[in-house]
Structures are given as structure tokens and as C-alpha cells.
Amino acid sequence: NHRHQKIQTSYGSHAITKITMVSHKEFETAGKAPGLQIWRIENMDLKPVPKTLYGNFYTGDAYLLLYTTTAPSYYIHMWMGNECSQDESGAAAIFATQLDDFLGGGPVQFREVQNNESLTFLGYFKAGIKYKQGGVASGFQHVLTNEVDVKRLLHIKGRRAIRATEVEMSWSSFNRGDCFIVDLGKDIYQWCGSDCNRFERLKASQLAIDIRDNERNGRAKLMMVEDGAEPDALIKVLGPKSSIAPATPDDEEVDTSNKKKAALYMISDASGTMKTSVVAQTSPFKQEMLSLDECYILDNGVDKNVFVWKGPNANTSERKVAMKTAEQFIKEKNYSSKTQIQVLPAGGETTLFKQFFSNWKDKDQTTGPTKAYTIGKIAHVEQIPFDASSLHNNKAMAAQHNMVDDGSGKVQIWRVEGGERVPVDPSTYGQFFGGDCYLILYSYKQGSREQHIIYTWQGLKSTQDELAASAFLTVQLDDSMGGAPVQVRVTQGQEPPHLMSLFKGKPMIIHTGGTSRKDGQTKTGSTRLFHIRQSSSRATRAVEVEPSASNLNTNDVFVLKSSDCVFVWKGAGASDEEMVAAKYVVSVLGGKPTDVAEGKEPGGFWSPLGGKKEYQTSSALRNMVKPPRLFGCSNKTGRLMVEEVPGDFTQSDLATDDVMLLDTWDQIFLWIGKEANEVEKTESPKIAKDYVDSDPSGRRGLPITTIKQGAEPPTFTGWFQAWDPHMWETDPLEKIRATAQC
Template sequence: MTEVFETAGKKAGLQVWRVENMALVENASAINGNFHTGDSYLVLKTSKTRSGSFQWDLHFWLGLDSSQDERGAAAILTFQMDDYLGGGPVQYRQIQEHESSEFMALFPKGVKYMKGGVASGFKKAKTNVSDAKRLLHVKGRRSVRASEVPMKWSSFNHGDSFILDYGNDVYQWDGKECNGFEKLKADNVAKAIISDEKGGKGKLTKVEDGDTIPKAMLEALEGTPQDVQPATSDDIKAQVTRVPATLYHVSSDTGTLKIKKVGQAPFNQTDLDPGDCFVLDNGSYGKIFVWKGKQASKDERSGALMNATKFITDKNYSQFTQIELMAQGAETVMFKQFFRSWRNKHETVGFGEAYSASKVAKIEQIKFDMKSLSDSKLAARYRMVDDGSGKLEIWRVEDGLKPVDKSKYGIFFAGDCYLMLYTYKVGSRQEYIIYFWQGLHATKDEITASAFLAVELDKKYDDRPVQVRVVQSKEPPHLLSLFGGNPMIIVSGGRSRGKADGGIDETALVQVFCTATGGRACQVETTAKSLNSNDAFVLKTKSDCYIWVGLGASDDEVNAAKYTAGKLSSQSPKIVKEGHEDAAFWSLLGGKQEYASHPRLQDDLNENPPRLFAISNASGRVIVDEVPGEFSQADLCEDDVMMLDVWDQVFIWIGKGANAQERKAAPGLAEEYVKNDPRKRDSGISIINISQGNEPLIFTGFFPTWSTTFQYVKL
């Protein structure tokens, strides 16, 4: 086995081995994605990091007809390969027809299940041959699986696609109830068979349900076309009781393997001990995780896997429950999501270089170069469609919409809701964004009215604007750029709270903080404990005005504080640096108190990669289906509603052919999705509605390529 392990994971790419008599036999790359149901396989994905090192994902795949001995051998060989690679791979147990999205993403052309296996004496698959005789049933709109079925007309049904691989000819038969997206996926499988397995020397013939059947198909298949079965609905998963994820500690320190419950999600990273192993049980949602500490013994590591397997039986989970194993330092995003926060080794806090200033890490803010907006990837990263210099109109929700005086643009009351219409140009074409901003203390009636009025305003522009719901403190960078480089000022009160247009508390403390693309100035409680060493603050009274500069405050934040002071106070501000306050300053805050003096933590979006979902009721019920792996524009279906999760924002993309039920269900599903995230995400993140043909750069930039003339698939 040593010679096999010596070739494993040495360069970026995909390697597949079949388990044969306790040994590994490597597949030819041309047939990767073909699996015999009576066998077990190891699949290794090797990726090269920016630092030049390798990282690995190691899957052991178990066919439904594979023997217990073969399954045991696959687990042992996986453990041995993991050891050979220094414990670095993340390991996954995969069961035929129930593979994870991570696994399916390795085979963009789909996976094919063939009957037989080593024990049944099957012959190895060969490329560029003319003796193929098999019928494949193609299922799945996103994750495509092609299963070998008996070569009979009774194997067909009117709702799916089937591929007859017969000699050098390939026939694709599409049922009359098969939709366009499924036909496209079947077409991809058929072409892959010709290009990968037949060396490009095959002919593809497409046959629609009801067409004249080619003579070769009639000869190859048992029975007649009259034997085709009715369409079958997609499998509906059985309802199970959902329980929160639970963390278990696995240890053999006393000489006997013991497991102990730690608690339920969300967990703390400090709960994990490098000297032991842990099992994160999320089996009611279909997955068990095993975490291996660097100092854990071999017994503890193998014991953790054994216990994860035992959980499946003891807790009556599905036999198809996935198992994911990882070493300390190689944690996956799906594992980290169950923890309140996660710090990677050598992680830098915030943007740019951090250095110590009286024990406070100062964050050097990187100025955003608006010229870079032509790069959609950067536009997506910073959520910017342009430089914010377009036309802005603002209304406050007040018995309809009341225009805000332009001299008050940029000042918002936390007790109110506002609509903002932003008009900008892309080439010679005008584009629109409607932001409906909801203050944290606005009434339910005002919040409801803001959403309704946004729809009404959208109709006036023929449904072309992008609608963005914005909850106070979750303002996207582009919105923050609309005020001429000045901060967005948010003060307490509002019309519903009895405040006049220009009303602001006589004594107020306002926190000012900036990011790479904009800033906010938010009124906070007038007390010393509200201070934060990373920011600047404005403290105003009837007769005084101070600007307090924290040790970690940037020059931009100081300048933003000066602007804020000028808008909120008629007094000339006094600059006070942290550590140099006088008694009068502390007196205005009710006395000196302890306040936050640790570095501000900012989200690392690389740890939360974008995820794309389709929302469809094509089967008669609303289904949310994730697109596996790296997605592209081709994964957007014109007759569906799609949901793109980029962690700090969620986009709802509405295809032109999406029906009313899908459109209605999508926003609620998006809110439920965020609410049920194991990491306890803030339910106030922006949910952005966009329509097909009106996608802004902040959406398209998350796709590898984007074409405005792209022809979408219709169902």
C-alpha cells in the first residue's frame, strides 16, 4: 500500500481508488464519477492554498450492495491514508444516493451508478469501447445522479430522462413531463459519456417521449414503448424530530474510553481540548462531525469515529447519515458554524495590519478605490454598484411618504422608517435601487408600511428597481456611500416617538466608526461604559461639545466625528484623546466607568463562502435545493426563485417565469433560513430582492462569469 499512498495528494486534482481485496486500485481519470454499487471507493480532492501548501478532502464512498468487509476495509484504508498525509485531510463518509453536496460538487457532470462489483466478478470499465450495453435513469436538477436500471421499457417513466448507452451510440430519451432543466442535466451526462468514456467517438441521438423510436432502441430494450410508467414524484424526506446539535467529549485518559456530553449549540471554541477528540452530533439534520485534537491518542481518534457511527444506531438516525472527520486546524465551514465565534491560528483581527497601542489593536483601514468597481468581484466583495454619486431621493414613512428636506439627508431617527430611491447609470441605461430602511424602534405598522410602499414605488418604475430591506445597524456599504463620503447619522427618537424633524436629545453621546467603504454615527446611551477604544465619539450638551478619540480610532473616524459634531451641535468641539480626559468630561457621562478596550472583530467572509439555493414548487410543494460546489450563472433557472447567501446579506433572485407561490414563499424562507442558522446569525441582515435582467454588480460578482445576454433554461 505504501506505493499507493506515495502518489496520493502530491498535486492538485482528483484521485479515485476502488477497494479491492483490502487494497486500493486507482481509477482512470476518464471514468471518475462512475461507481459500482457492489463496491467501496476512496476519493481524494487535493487543493493548493495560497501559501503553496496542500489541503485535502478524503471521501470514502460505500455502495448500497457492498459487503460489510468491503465497508470495513474502506474505513481502515481511509484511516491509513489520513495518517500517511499527517492527519491533514477532512474525511467524509458517503453512502450511495445520499452523498453530500461537497461530494457531488467533485463531479460536475454527475455521478453514474453501475451494477455489480469486485465480488461479482465485474469487468473494469474501459474507455473508447463499442461493447457498452446499459440503461441509465437520470435524476436531479442540481445534484445529478444516473443509476443503471434494467434494460426494459418498463424501467422508463414519463417524468424523467433516460440514457441508453449501446455500442458507440448514446440515446437520450426525455419523458413528456420532464422539465427543461432536467433535460439539460441529462444532456450533460450523455455528452460526458461520449467525451470521457468513448474517447469522443460516439453519436448522441435525442428522442422525445412520443417520437418515433430508433430501431436500435427497440432492439436493445425488452418490451415495448407502451410499457413506459407514469411519472413519479421526487422522493419526499420523512419527517423527523429536529433537535439542536450536541457536542460530546471523547477521552481515554483513565485507560477506558469514555464519552461525556458538553452541551448544545452554539458552542465555544474553548470547549475543544487539543488532547482529546470530540463528536458533534447533528444527526437529526443528517450529519455527524468528528474533531481530532492534535495531541489525541490513536485510541481516542478511532474511538471518536466508532462513537459517531454508534450514535447513528442508538439515536435511530437514518442509516444514510453522513459522517465528517477533521483534524484540529482543518475545520470546515460547516463545522465552525455551530460555534459562537471562531478564531483561526495566526488570524489577524480586522482589515490590514494590527499593532499594539497601549494594549489596543489599531485597525489600519484600507481606502476603497472606486475605480475598482469595474471589477465585479471587488464590487461584490464591497457590495458596491457604483461610487454613490448618483441621484438620491429620501422619504420618511408618515401617513404615506413625506419627502425629507435635502439639508437633512444623512440623518435618520431610530424610531422611523425611510424609503430611499437611488438612480444611477450603467452605460446609457438608468438603473434603480430602492432602500427601505427600518429603524430599530419603529412601530410594526411603520415597518409593514415601508415594505408595502417600497413595492408601490417599484411598480412606478415597471418593477425594474432592486429592492433592499435594510435594518438599522445592518446598512450595506453602498447605502453608506450615498452621503458624499460623510457618515450616516442615526439618532434616537422619531416622529412616532414625538420628535420633530430636527429634534435630537439635548445631551447625547454618538459613536462614530468607519469601515473600508463608509461610516456610521449612532447615538448610544450617555454613559462612560458606552465608549470603545476602537472608535471616536461625539458628546454634546446644550453648552458643550467634545470629540473623544479612542486609541484605536482611525483618521477617517476622527474626521467623521468632526462632521457629525457640526451637524448635531452649534458648539465648537473640543478634541479629547483617550487617557487625557478631564473631570468635566467624565462628569457629563455620569462618572468614569470601565468600557470596551479590545479590538473590534470583523467577519472573515472567506470563512463563510457564498451558497446558492433554488426555491421551486415544480413538484407541487415548495422545495429549497442547494446548488452543490461552485455555482455559475447557468445554475439560475428562469422559472425559479433563487436565494444567494453571502453571509452578511441574502439575495432573492426572481426569474421571469417564477410563479406566484414561489415569489410569495421566498422572503419567508430566507428569513427562516437565517433564523435557523446554527451560529445564531442576526435576523436583521439585509434581504435583497432583485429581478432577472436587473442584477447589480454586488450580485453578479459572486459568479465566475456573467453575461447580460445569457440564455436561461426554462422548465
């Protein structure tokens, strides 16, 4: 057994026995293999929970969870039930600190409260979490029960995060809007209210199958029961059926953008007591605000989240009491006791934390041409280099580079003029003016099927009327083609790589303002500067920028045209393809070019740029691709809610009766399920726009791609592991019911 000494310590208002272990026997197996380990606090000690009962939590208890990745990195969660005693939650906190110490201070720590768990925690239990009444104190044990002993009623709530709560075994516990599981040990009945929708039935069935297969080792019989068709066995247990309560709306708060607001504080214990001082009143923050010698609190209490970031060189006492400091902070701010706490070591920051910073760079980000990719919530995956020839059979590459094909298909372009589509002269394809809006129809073959994408390009200087007309004309064009095309809305300056590759090897040229209409051109400035850069998919884009030396960049090529000369400036890190593109830009602008190498500029080069100034001279930091995030937009509760899907998402998380939003960092996808209702369809583009506009890291104007169920391009499907194009050919509910009967 473990050796320990007992010390009186105060935790909250209670004095409890603190156990300072030299080592704990349970720690000997902790983190040795990837996966999840769960312990319950029993009599101030750790007791492992049997694996087949993972996902069951007694509401009177506290638990410690450790999730280990292959890297390895560690995630420690202490979970408290609503009826858990202060002594038990105190012991859980102490064990969490000790486990953190044992694993070298590198784990991320979470404090979890019943019904308010983090997405990371919920992601471990994709089938759902089951809350059981009672706990250690009342003699309830985590044991594989004799099947005859069980008799409980579970109320199932949730569409993304599934929670089953044990309620009183009586008809008065039921309502028509939810699913319930009557668990009688050998027999498990899933009862569905008459107002319960298909996706909720599907999720409830997954949970019922999980109980049968794991808790009963597959030895129980599972039956589906409809409201009004209850078998005698149910009436025998519940008594004669009384009238069932109507559906109750979920009491979730309306999703508002102020949930994304946060403040940043520095923690100090200089005077022997923990104090906080404001670093920044409001997000987005800059990464430089975090000194490696200090600990910080990021306060997102409006959305029930508080983070503590531990600088690697901060003093040990500050680092050790990080969780306690956060709890104290929550009390001082009068935040809800259900507020989520995450304690993060430098280098172990979660997506949720990093989203509050406008310029977050991870230390393993590369400066070369490849990006380190983080797929899913935790796993690191190297970026796949771009290779146009293998696009059709490599969906992950297509998704990472946002390329459905190599751009060699058919292109048609119209300009929005007076509320109509006017064809653009094909000889000028690839040139876009900031005073215009354009519709680009791209058609290509995928196997034997013809596919279509409509890009709606909106200039930053186009009028409100043109913007509205471009949206309307896109819908009209989509309807005329039977609603099959993928729609992509593009704001000037945010062009996706695929759009840049449609112009047969020529660069895409973006003029700041003006228009390509007949007689509509405004006079261009006497000095113009174009910035030429190649994307990861090797397509190039030339963007007109303010003619100032501060806009130069050592990684790229620039074309400078003044009234009397044209220069092609080549940065030290520029590519040959960028030089070729520059020569084409010169041919469009006119004039005889002079090539200039960085550092060897003649005097006449700087004067049109307003003189020599500092500019970007460090090699390009390719942003690490952020983990994709999936959200469901649903108004099943009577108002439109946006909820994130917990854990690593899969294709089956796409609810066919909802609109789903997939955020892949540099673009947003809206996926329209076949059974989504009109409100969801018409309001979701606004939600996507609000989502980007309220993004705490300050991302703005991202391309928003709208796709329909059954017509998903590889740029979307590549974010899902093992995508099955035939998945929805059989009804998912029928499929799971067949599994239930097995």
C-alpha cells in the same frame, strides 16, 4: 509491491484481516498534485480507477477518494455503495485512517453513503454521479469498455446534485416527470418525460454529454428523444411502448429550521472505553468550548450530519479512532445509517461545521484593515483593497465590498407615513430615526444605461403597520419603474457600505428612536452617545448607542452629548475620517465640542456615562469573509424546497425557472429567474427571512437584496467567476443541444 503484515481485528460484528502497511504503493502518488484521485477497494486492496471513469460508482463496492488543493490541504472521502459488504467498508475505513496518517493527520475525512453524499463530494462531479449495478464480487471492472458491450438505462434525478442510477432496461422503469438515458454504447439517447422541466433537461443533457465525451472518448452519437416520438432503435431495445407512469414526487423531507439544531459532546477514553459528555445542549456554540487537548462530537443528527473535531494536543488513540467513535455514536443514538460523518483537524474546519458557532475566527484572520477572503469552498483569496475609481471594471472588488459604485449618483428619500410615501427634506438626508421606515431610491449610470436601487430602511421601533406599508410601497415604486430596480431590505443597524456612502461625504446618522416627522419628535434623552465607525469602503456611520462606558471601543470615535457639554472621544485605533465624521455629528446635535484622547479623559467625561467601566480594548479583528453559498428555491416537487448547490458554483447553476438564494455572510441576495413561478416569487422572501432567522451561528437581520435575472448588479455578479452578461440571450437548452449534436 507493498510490505504488510496481517492482523485479525474486529470491525463491526465481523472479524476482518486488517492490513497495517509500512507503506502502500498507491500512497506514493497520493496528494502529490492538486486534483482528485479515486481508488476502489478490490480484494482488500486499493486499485486506482481510470480518470475517464471518475463519477461512476458500483453500488456493490467501497471507494477511497482524495482531493488535494494547491495549498495543499487534503480531503479524504470513503464512499460506500448500498450493497457493499461490511468487509469492504471496513477496509475502506482502515485505508482512510492510514492515508490520513501518511499525510500527517491533517486531512479532513468524510464518510459518504450512496444517495446521501456530502456537498463537498458532489462538488467534484458537477456533471453528475452515475451509480452502476454490481461490483468487484460479481466481476464488474472499471475498464474502458468496448463500445458494443454497453446496454444500460440510467434514471436521472436532481436539480442541483445530479444522480444517475442504473435501472432495469424496460418501459416500466420510466416516468413522465424525469429524464432517462438509454446508453447503447455507440448510440446514447436522452429521453425526456412530458412533465420534465427545462432545468432538469439541461442537467440531464450535461450528464449525457459527459458520458459521450469521457467514457466513449467522444466516439458515441447522442440523440435527444421526446416522450411520444421514440425512434425505432429505442423500440427495438425496449420493446413496444407500454403506458408510462405519471411523475412521482421527490421523497425529500420538507426543509425545516430544526435541521439546524445541534449539540456538542466531548470524547474521553480515560477508562479505556470511549465515552461522551455533554458540553452544550444546543447551538449556537462558542469557539472557546473546544479545548485543543480534547476531541469533540458535534451532533447535527436531525439533519443527518455528525462531526468529529480533533484537538491538536488530544491523545493519539482518540484522534486515530475518531471515525469509528462517530460510527459508534450514530448507533447509540439510533440515527440513520446514512448519516454523514466529517472528521476535522483543528484549522481544517468546513463551512458546514463552522456555521454552528456564533463567533468563529480562523487563525489566519488578520487584525489589520484587510480581510483574508475565502472564495469558493476551499480556495483562499486575498481581499482586494477598496478603490472607488476602479469599481466599474473590478466586479470582484464590488462584490467583496458590496459597492455598485462610489455613491455619487442621484438620491431620493421618502418616509413611510400613514401608508404613503412622504418626501424627506434633502437638507436632512443621511439622518434616520428608529421610529420610522424610509424608502431610498438611488439612480446611477452603468455605461450608458441608468440603473436603480431601492433601499427599504426599517427602524427597530417602527410599528407593524409601517413595516407592512414599507414593503408594499417598495413593490409599488418598483412596479412604477417597470420592475427594473434592485430591491434591498435593510434593518436598522445592518446598513450595507453602499447605503452608507450615498450622503456626499457626510456620515449616515442613526438615532435610536424617535421620528423625523413634523410635530412627531419625541423628546431625546438628556445624555446621548454616538458610535462612529468607518466601513471597508471608507464610508462612515454614526449609530446612537446606550450611554454607558462599556460601549466605548478603542478602534473608533464616539460623540458624547450631555445636558451641559459635548465630548469627542478618539480611541487609539481610530481614523482621521472618523474624527471628521464626528465633527459633523456634533454640528447636527449642537454644542461646542471638547476633544478627548483615549486614556486622557477628564473626570467630567465618565459621570454622564455612569462611571468608568471595562470596554473593548483589543484591536479590531476583521472577520474572515466566509465562502459564499448558493441555494435554489423551487416548488417543482409540489412544495417549496431549498437545496444548496454543491461545489464551487458558476453562473450556469442559476436556474432560470427558480429563485436562487446567495448567502455572502453579511448579506443575502434573492435572484429571481425569468421563468420562476408565482409561488416561488411570493414565498422566497419568507424563505430568505427564515434562512437568516434559523441561522445556526446566530446571524440576524441581514440585508436581503432582491434582483431580477438580466439586471444583476456587480455586487452580485462579482461572486461568480467569469460572469457573462449575454449568457441567457441564447436559450441554454438550445445551446447544450447544439453541443450534443457536435
